[in-house]
Amino acid sequence: MKYHLILFLVFSGLASLACAQNNEYSAVDEIAIRTLIAQYLETRLQDDEQTLRSLLTEDVDQLPSSGNMRSGIDEVAVGVLANSASTGGDRSITIQTIRNIGPSVAIVDGLYDIVNRLDGIDRHYLTSFIVSKESGRWKITAIRNMQPTQ
Secondary structure (H helix, E strand, C coil): CHHHHHHHHHHHHHHHHHHHHHCCCCHHHHHHHHHHHHHHHHHHHHCCHHHHHHCEEEEEEEECCCCCCEEHHHHHHHHHHHHHHHHCCEEEEEEEEEEEEECCEEEEEEEEEEECCCCCCCEEEEEEEEEEEECCEEEEEEEEEECCCC
């Protein structure tokens, strides 16, 4: 009986360790995620729909600060670029945290600033991205932008 209990404890510990290791991502993943967000901004600046689409999952959705949900790669790609064209401005995202929530999913939180807009009103938002790894490559699967309360 003690033998079974020892085996159970050993295998339980190994299973827990394996699960913990599967939920971690490497420094390479962090660089890839940071690069993904930078590429997202660059595609907006360059009005590059083809490259933008390559950064998004097919089922991507976006809730911009306007509150109008965009669902699917077509709506998000077209909406993002249309918004950039209509408002203009210099966009930047300062990543504050990347939190792994699974072996191939992470939440990226940061500050999203748009200055020198065509309407002259600088905007300072909070942003969150859900990113997932597909076929070894990180992609954006959800975007949330919101106005901070302060």
